[in-house]
Amino acid sequence: MAISAADVMKLRKMTSAGMMDCKKALVEADGDFNKAMEIIREKGKLVAAKRADRNATEGAVKARISAGKGILVCLGCETDFVSQNSDFQNLAEAIADVAMANFPEDLDGLKACKMADGRTVEEAVTEQTGKTGEKHELAFYARVEAPYIKEYIHKINGKLGAIVGFNKELPLDIAKGVVMQVASMNPVSISAADCPAAVLESEKQVAIEKTKEEQIQKAVDAALKKAGINPAHVDSEAHIESNTSKGWLTPEMADKAREIIKTVGAEKAANLPAQMIEQIANGRVQKFLKECTLEEQEYQMGDGKQTVKAAMAAVDKDAKVIIFKRFSLND
Numbered sequence: 001m002a003i004s005a006a007d008v009m010k011l012r013k014m015t016s017a018g019m020m021d022c023k024k025a026l027v028e029a030d031g032d033f034n035k036a037m038e039i040i041r042e043k044g045k046l047v048a049a050k051r052a053d054r055n056a057t058e059g060a061v062k063a064r065i066s067a068g069k070g071i072l073v074c075l076g077c078e079t080d081f082v083s084q085n086s087d088f089q090n091l092a093e094a095i096a097d098v099a100m101a102n103f104p105e106d107l108d109g110l111k112a113c114k115m116a117d118g119r120t121v122e123e124a125v126t127e128q129t130g131k132t133g134e135k136h137e138l139a140f141y142a143r144v145e146a147p148y149i150k151e152y153i154h155k156i157n158g159k160l161g162a163i164v165g166f167n168k169e170l171p172l173d174i175a176k177g178v179v180m181q182v183a184s185m186n187p188v189s190i191s192a193a194d195c196p197a198a199v200l201e202s203e204k205q206v207a208i209e210k211t212k213e214e215q216i217q218k219a220v221d222a223a224l225k226k227a228g229i230n231p232a233h234v235d236s237e238a239h240i241e242s243n244t245s246k247g248w249l250t251p252e253m254a255d256k257a258r259e260i261i262k263t264v265g266a267e268k269a270a271n272l273p274a275q276m277i278e279q280i281a282n283g284r285v286q287k288f289l290k291e292c293t294l295e296e297q298e299y300q301m302g303d304g305k306q307t308v309k310a311a312m313a314a315v316d317k318d319a320k321v322i323i324f325k326r327f328s329l330n331d
Helices: 005-015 019-028 033-050 086-102 107-112 121-132 172-185 197-226 237-245 251-270 274-292 308-315
Strands: 058-066 069-077 136-145 148-153 160-166 321-328
Touching: 058 086, 058 148, 058 160, 069 086, 069 148, 069 160, 069 321, 086 107, 086 121, 086 136, 107 121, 107 136, 121 136, 136 160, 136 321, 148 172, 160 172, 172 308, 172 321, 197 251, 197 274, 237 251
Parallel strands: none
Antiparallel strands: 058 069, 069 136, 148 160, 160 321
């Protein structure tokens, strides 16, 4: 049957799909709008399956706050061109509204929530994939509950956002400063007390290995200097070969350096003082906690001499952060 331009425009308004996609769907459905809409939806699923392995590194982070509850959600896509499209932004805003209204527990719960037109959020995202031809995904969702909540979305690209819950209301400037701190400094936890055990254990092991490597390198460097060899000239096999060809090392010095690196390194590794290694590693973990836990970080909105905890206490000694969530498409 003949498909009129008016029919194509009608289906486009109903689905937001491209003109050619709408025309093809109507032709295939013999002018049946319900069937045509289903064809477009199925096309979206097919495109989504084909694009599943693509990276959605662009998109939009949105936040909502209402009556002691807040949500942070991100709709991702492949290109900046698509992320700036009004259809994409409108969908991201609609999903944020649905998340706030339903306040689901997790990402899977949000995907199952119904949009205003009856589709699930997951279906709406899949259909958007079919319309643009590139991957769309719900990249992140989190919710918070607190007596006072403040949000921040990076205004330049909209790909970074944070939401912070406080135990009580705070002046806007300090609340905004703290949520911007979370967004920019990406703390691992509120304080050392609630830092995940797995994170602490990982940092401890990294610190131990780094300390061991440094102690071994110190011993090797000292032995090299004693033999009259510049450690910087032999810090890798490539440098040894390069510096030998340049005449900065004789072949004999190069062989001597290799022998020292091998034997002194092995001897030092076998005789590292465990207690000293543990003490240095613990110091590094404490430095990590100071730099990476919110309360102990230097407050970026101040003069750099106060911690976040001190900056909040200066305004209200009882004020505390009780929860935060952060997401960035650039991390």
